[in-house]
Amino acid sequence: MATDASNVKVYTVNGAAAGSSSSLPDWLTRKRAAKGKGKRAVREHVEGTIELIQGFEFPEASIRVKTTRDGHHVIATGTYKPQMRVWDLDQLSQKFERHSDAENVDFVTLSDDWTKSIHLQNDRTVELHTQGGFHYRTRIPKFGRSLAYHFASCDTYLTASGNEVYRLNLDQGRFMTPLTLDEGNDGEILGVNVVDINPAHNLLGFGIDGNGTAQFWDPRSRSCVGVLRLPRDRLLSYGSREDNLSVTAISSRIDGLSYAIGTSTGHTLLYDIRAAKPFAIKDQGYGLPVKNVCWIEGGSRMAGDGMVLSADKKVIKIWDRNTPASNFASITPANDLNDVHHVPGSGLLMTANEGIQMATYYIPQLGPAPRWASFLENITEEMEDQTTRSVYEDYKFVERNELKTLGLDHLIGTPALKPYMHGYFLSLKLYDTARVIANPFAYDEHRERMVREKMEKMAETRIRTKKEAGVKVNKSLAEKILRDQEKAKQKAERKARRKAASDAMEVEEHGESDQEEEEESRPTILSDPRFSKVFEDPAFAIDETSREYALLNPSSVAHAGANRGKTAVEEEEDEDSEDVSDDDDSMGGSDSESDGASSDSSAEGELTMFDPRSRPGQRNIRAEEAYQRERAENRKSWTNSKNKKASMVPMRPLAAGQSQRSGDKNATFGQRRVPQSSNNNTMNAGSRKTSGAAAAADAPMEISWIPSSSGNDGGGEEKFKSGSAKSRRKGVESFGAGLERGVEENADVAESERHGRTKRRTGGRSGSKNVFRRMDK
Structure with missing residues (x-):
């Protein structure tokens, strides 16, 4: 697994991946450790991660990690239980582990290999270990913080709380006079955080806690030769606003002139021993105390010499001393860091962290792989084309919403789901099975979508003639919008022509034309x-x-x-209705009369016509115009038929076996229903009267009434008188329930009021033709 930031690849060869969501959590590591035996566990272990060193871990957390000077072993301390472990790099496996009574604070090796070492514990004890095991234990007056070994004098310098640095001489086997640091005018010394011995001239450097200074002592004269004061105002303006500024890390370069100093505000300052001002400042960005600083020397291929490594508990940054603003590489481990160690002359970094596994990172551009891990170069070359995984090899991270969608929310609290951050880890096999059950056609839909996208992409590459972009969907809506726009445009043009003829409305005309232009735009x-x-x-x-x-x-x-399209039943009903309408024409008169009389009724009763009561405050201009045209035609047909007479004829029953369509076609519907025997006996008047009376008594009557302006009676039509002589007006005929005909229209009436009523009748019958029928029960 590799991260690629600023074109510098960082490979995780041990432990949790840097900045990757596919890092193995602790519970998964514990589970595999418990199942360490078996082929399946071995297969998962090999396929899931790359382990450069087998068993490179501690039960709970690691505190310090270092390599021996000969480069064949790694020594690390951790917990819990407090212990020290040694790994053989030639075999890439653990050599042994050794337990102690207290947790380790710091340690150094006294020999070139692992056989001799001195350890500072958190219970104020100092332990000496040899190849055979624990050798000797002593105590210091105060709780220690760091230690360093001076090879020339065999003195071990132990820093602790307070202003004293304790000296344990391993040649004489006793404590020597401690070094007392002078506070001066810089403030109280709360303790000494770190000690460094320059490999070139053995100058001692002490990082002071509390007053923001670093003191340098000569081990020969055991006296202070200089005090370095950090730029308090500049550092506190960048980071913390606390008054307590401390030096938390010191590293001297092999040239004997350069120092790297880490502060409690998260800054790293580079000093030349001949100047009191730093020549470079690097901010870690988190405001956390710097835990480690070191100079990376030798072995670098592309980075060059003079690289600096600085680390707090969140991030590791590697940068050039000449350009501190830009990072050569940045590593964000999955767990909080306790210590970082760079293997000299290589691009390998080892970290001690708060997780079970100790992480190891390999940066090919920083330096070559160590001799004992030369195969890393071949592996990383093969992995250059691979990408970072987004899921575990056997586990899938799901959120609570997705878990509910899969129908697995009832597993919350069971061993099947492992809580992690804002979701859960779920077995990949169970996840795939639940997803198939929740949506069986997920793969088919995905495949169909991919095929469709590919076909559309191929279709775009075809050569086509240019054509205007049309409407793909909702064509009827687009046509309706275009029709409405055309009608609105025509209406505006008509309105403009009418108002252009009026000179009195010139100002108003210009104002409305501007408004119409705005509407068009x-x-x-x-x-x-x-x-x-x-x-x-x-x-x-x-x-x-x-x-x-x-x-x-x-x-x-x-x-x-x-x-x-009409069905067969509807077509048959239409044929019958046409035959009946042909017979009715003979009774009511001409076709134009029947159409004129019935058109008004159909228009008034049509439910699909515009009804202003259904949507108050809205107008349907198109429906109103069609309604007005239809009413005008009805009025015209009504005027043509005003002189027509209404005939009242008896409706006689139809004899058995007699066809309804037999007889004279000009006869009315009632006459056609008269029995044939009755029609044959109409020679004399007496028989005609008798048959007529019998028919009138036994058969239902049909009455058709059409109002007429003539004053004489005809065809049995009754003359209706309405109103008194005083109320009569010349040329005006009154009939029915207060209806009048022949009224002169007022020329001043508005155009919308010239066509009579505009509301729908409340009754179910037409007012233009009244027909009363008495049918057989």
Whole structure:
């Protein structure tokens, strides 16, 4: 697993991956450690991670890690239980482990290999270890913080709380006079955090806690030769606002002139021993105390010499001393750091952290692989084309919402789900099974979508003739919008022509023309890019067969139903209705009269017509214009038929076996229903009267009444008188329930009021023709 930041690859060869979500959590590591035996555990272990050193871990956490000077062993301390472990790098495996009574604070090796070492414990004890095991134990007056070994004098310098540095001489086997650090005018010394011995001239450097200074002592004269004061104002302005500024890490370069000093504010300062001001400052960015600083020397291929490593508990940064603003590489471990060690002359870093596994990182551009791990170069070359994994090899991270979608939320609290951050770890096999059950067609849908996208991409590469972009969906809506726009445009033109003829309304005309120009310049739904998907994306297609569409557009649904094809039953009913209408024409008069009389009734009773009561405050201009045209035709046909007479004839029953269509076609419906025997006996008047009376008594009557302006009676028609002589006006005829005909229209009446009523009748019958029928029961 590798991270690639600033084109510098960082490979994780042990432990948790740097900055990767695929890092193995502690519970998974414990589980595999418990199942350490068996082929399956070995297979998972090999396929899941790369382990450079086998068993490079501690039961709980690691504190310090270092390599021996000969480069053949790694020594590390950790917990719990407090212990020291040694790994043989030639065999890439653990050599032994050794337990102690207290946790380790710091240690150094006294020989070139692992056989001799001195350890500072957190219970104020100092232990000496040899190849055979624990050798000697002593105590210091105060709790220690760090130690260093001076080879020339065999003195071990132990720093602790307070202003004293204890000296344990291993040649004489006793404590020597401690070094007392002078506070001076810099403030109280709370303790000495770190000690460093320069490998070139053995100058001692002490990092002071509390006053923001670093003191340098000569081990020969055991006296202070200089005090380095950190730029307090500059550092505190960057990081913490606390008054307590401390030096937490010191590292001297092999040239004997350069020092790297880490502070409690998260800054690393580079000093030349000949100047009191730093020549470079690096900010870690988290404001946390710097735990380690070191100079990376030799072996670098592309980085060059003079690289500096600085680390707090969150991040490791490697940067050039000449350009501290940019990072050569940055590593964010999965666990908090306690210690970082760079293997000299290579690009390998070892870390001690708060996790079980100790992480090891390899940076090929920083330096070559160590001799004992030369195969890393071949492995990393093969992994250059691979990408970082997003899931475990056998576990999947799912959130609570996804878990509920899969129907596995009932497993919360069971061993099947392992809580981690804001979700859970789930077995990959169980996840795949649950996903297939939740959506069996997920793969088919994904495959179909991929094929469709590929086909669309291939279709775009074809050569086509240029054509205007049309409407893909909702074509009927687009046509309706265009029709409305055309009608609005025509109406505006007519209005403009009418007002152009009036000179008195010139000012108002100019004002409204400007308004019309503004309306024309406004974007419509078709031209507005915000609504472009309505006519392009099939997801916005209008379903004209849905109930919601029918409720919002009743007239469109009715017209669509009228235009559909007729069934066989409907065609047969239409033929019968045509035959009956042919017979009714002879009774009512000409076709124009019948059409004129019935058109008004159909117009008034049509449910798909515009009804202003259904939507108060709204107007349907198109429906109103059609309604006005139809009313004008009705009035014209009514005027042509005003002189027609109404005939009242008896309706005689139809004899058995007699066809309804027999007889004279000009006879009325009632005459055609008279029995044939009665028609044959109409020679004399007496028989005709008798048959007529019998028919009138036994058969139902048909009465058809059409108002007429003539004053004489005809065909049995009764003359109706309405109102008194005083109320009569010349040329005006009154009839019915207060109805009048022949009234002169007022020329000053508005155009909208010239066509009579504009509201729907409340009754179920037409007012233009009244027909009373008495039918057989």
